[in-house]
Amino acid sequence: xxxxxxxxxxxxxxxxxxxxxxxxxxxxxxxxxxxxxxxxxxxxxxxxxxxxxxxxxxxxxxxxxxxxxxxxxxxxxxxxxxxxxxxxxxxxxxxxxxxxxxxxxxxxxxxxxxxxxxxxxxxxxxxxxxxxxxxxxxxxxxxxxxxxxxxxxxxxxxxxxxxxxxxxxxxxxxxxxxxxxxxxxxxxxxxxxxxxxxxxxxxxxxxxxxxxxxxxxxxxxxxxx
Amino acid sequence: xxxxxxxxxxxxxxxxxxxxxxxxxxxxxxxxxxxxxxxxxxxxxxxxxxxxxxxxxxxxxxxxxxxxxxxxxxxxxxxxxxxxxxxxxxxxxxxxxxxxxxxxxxxxxxxxxxxxxxxxxxxxxxxxxxxxxxxxxxxxxxxxxxxxxxxxxxxxxxxxxxxxxxxxxxxxxxxxxxxxxxxxxxxxxxxxxxxxxxxxxxxxxxxxxxxxxxxxxxxxxxxxxxxxxxxxxxxxxxxxxxxxxxxxxxxxxxxxxxxxxxxxxxxxxxxxxxxxxxxxxxxxxxxxxxxxxxxxxxxxxxxxx
Numbered sequence: 001x002x003x004x005x006x007x008x009x010x011x012x013x014x015x016x017x018x019x020x021x022x023x024x025x026x027x028x029x030x031x032x033x034x035x036x037x038x039x040x041x042x043x044x045x046x047x048x049x050x051x052x053x054x055x056x057x058x059x060x061x062x063x064x065x066x067x068x069x070x071x072x073x074x075x076x077x078x079x080x081x082x083x084x085x086x087x088x089x090x091x092x093x094x095x096x097x098x099x100x101x102x103x104x105x106x107x108x109x110x111x112x113x114x115x116x117x118x119x120x121x122x123x124x125x126x127x128x129x130x131x132x133x134x135x136x137x138x139x140x141x142x143x144x145x146x147x148x149x150x151x152x153x154x155x156x157x158x159x160x161x162x163x164x165x166x167x168x169x170x171x172x173x174x175x176x177x178x179x180x181x182x183x184x185x186x187x188x189x190x191x192x193x194x195x196x197x198x199x200x201x202x203x204x205x206x207x208x209x210x211x212x213x214x215x216x217x218x219x220x221x222x223x224x225x
Numbered sequence: 226x227x228x229x230x231x232x233x234x235x236x237x238x239x240x241x242x243x244x245x246x247x248x249x250x251x252x253x254x255x256x257x258x259x260x261x262x263x264x265x266x267x268x269x270x271x272x273x274x275x276x277x278x279x280x281x282x283x284x285x286x287x288x289x290x291x292x293x294x295x296x297x298x299x300x301x302x303x304x305x306x307x308x309x310x311x312x313x314x315x316x317x318x319x320x321x322x323x324x325x326x327x328x329x330x331x332x333x334x335x336x337x338x339x340x341x342x343x344x345x346x347x348x349x350x351x352x353x354x355x356x357x358x359x360x361x362x363x364x365x366x367x368x369x370x371x372x373x374x375x376x377x378x379x380x381x382x383x384x385x386x387x388x389x390x391x392x393x394x395x396x397x398x399x400x401x402x403x404x405x406x407x408x409x410x411x412x413x414x415x416x417x418x419x420x421x422x423x424x425x426x427x428x429x430x431x432x433x434x435x436x437x438x439x440x441x442x443x444x445x446x447x448x449x450x451x452x453x454x455x456x457x458x459x460x461x462x463x464x465x466x467x468x469x470x471x472x473x474x475x476x477x478x479x480x481x482x483x484x485x486x487x488x489x490x491x492x493x494x495x496x497x498x499x500x501x502x503x504x505x506x507x508x509x510x511x512x513x514x515x516x517x518x519x520x521x522x523x524x525x526x527x528x529x530x
Contacts (some may be wrong), residue, residue, distance in 0.1 A: 105374055105375065105377065106375040106377050107377045111377065126305070126340070126344075128298075129302050129304075129305035129340075130305050131302070131306075199310070200307075200309055201309070203307070203308075203309050203312060203340060206344065207344060207347075210344075210347065210348060210351065213351075214351055217351075217355060218375070218377075221373075221375040222375070223372075223373055223374065223375070
């Protein structure tokens with residue numbers, strides 16, 4: 001029995017490499033050097049490429065907001081360029097409203113800016129305090145990007161108001177603003193509601209509803225000179 | 226061969242074994258991330274373990290109960306530790322003043338939250354501004370000289386008023402009750418956050434009231450105002466009555482009257498500032514020149530005997 005075992009053992013030794021042939025080769029991982037090259041290349045690339053890549057990322061997020069599916073792209077690579085652009089354009093479009101006295105007019109640029117950013121920060125803090133698992137800037141990113149439908153509504157309202165004031169005019173604006181308000185709220189809820197504990201979803205969603213309601217109210221009550 | 230027992234969750238078996246070995250141990254399991262520790266004390270009928278283990282247990286329990294630092298996030302998170310149904314239940318209880326149910330003892334149960342007060346105040350401030358704008362529009366849209374304006378400054382005014390009322394009045398009340406507790410012996414006191422919580426939830430009834438004030442029937446508006454003030458005022462009274470019941474009659478009466486008066490003043494002030502009709506706003510302007518004319522005349526007549 002032992003001999004049989006020796007024979008199998010010898011068979012194995014036949015397979016082994018003889019000592020004359022030196023063992024050599026490279027241990028470096030080819031992938032590591034490739035990524036290092038990539039890091040260097042983003043520094044060396046022309047500015048136009050960097051800007052276009054960032055613009056593409058922003059544009060991709062706009063598409064995600066307009067067609068909200070449960071994807072993680074918006075949450076994973078957050079950026080605040082989109083919200084800044086939307087906030088500034090919305091605040092600019094809300095200027096030039098009617099003002100009998102200095103007090104009685106619509107919101108000033110600074111008021112719109114403060115409401116949007118301060119409101120988004122408060123909602124984010126609220127959802128984090130309630131036990132949400134989303135990070136601070138991710139939530140800011142989502143809330144800011146979901147202002148896009150309302151910015152579109154503002155644009156439409158300004159164009160409609162060029163045709164003059166009137167009840168039909170008002171009805172069109174009302175329908176557009178209500179539709180965009182619902183779209184904004186649903187889009188942001190689709191992204192943010194999953195990160196909340198299940199028995200507190202309504203508590204986290206209600207402030208978002210209030211936030212977009214206030215912005216919609218500002219858009220609807222805009223009256224030009 | 227693997228026994229069927231091997232397929233069960235081994236962790237609980239291990240824990241059960243440990244518990245069986247040390248009956249005096251305390252097991253801690255976190256129910257909710259990131260906070261919400263519940264310590265389950267196993268059967269501690271074993272008195273022979275001596276003082277050392279009891280000290281460890283009490284230290285452990287005290288370590289659990291020790292409140293986190295003010296500057297940490299988890300300190301503030303403890304004030305938002307409410308579920309949806311709890312918030313709805315608290316709102317419902319703020320609308321129904323039942324003498325047997327003290328809002329603080331029965332509903333809050335040493336678990337005040339800041340979610341309700343903060344968001345009810347925010348909602349009320351925006352509702353006030355929106356309603357007041359719509360009311361101005363409804364009253365004047367038939368007039369030819371009327372031009373619509375959003376009146377956005379009302380949001381700022383409403384916000385400041387509501388938040389000042391909901392935070393300064395509880396501060397004053399808490400300070401006063403602390404002083405009475407120092408002076409008297411049997412006067413109790415709620416914590417500051419419980420008082421803020423009561424005031425915040427008691428403002429909820431003003432939200433539908435403000436919306437209904439859009440109906441331009443004056444009698445209905447006054448009825449709604451009185452109804453809202455009495456309902457939420459009753460809840461406040463019933464909350465604070467057990468505290469000052471053992472104090473002197475004068476002090477308790479004054480306190481309760483001040484609570485109700487401030488509550489009513491808020492409602493009346495909002496009604497007059499935000500829902501004023503346009504003609505009455507012009508009256509003070511015409512009266513001012515008359516007031517300027519009379520004082521020189523009156524001083525001459527008062528000199529004469």
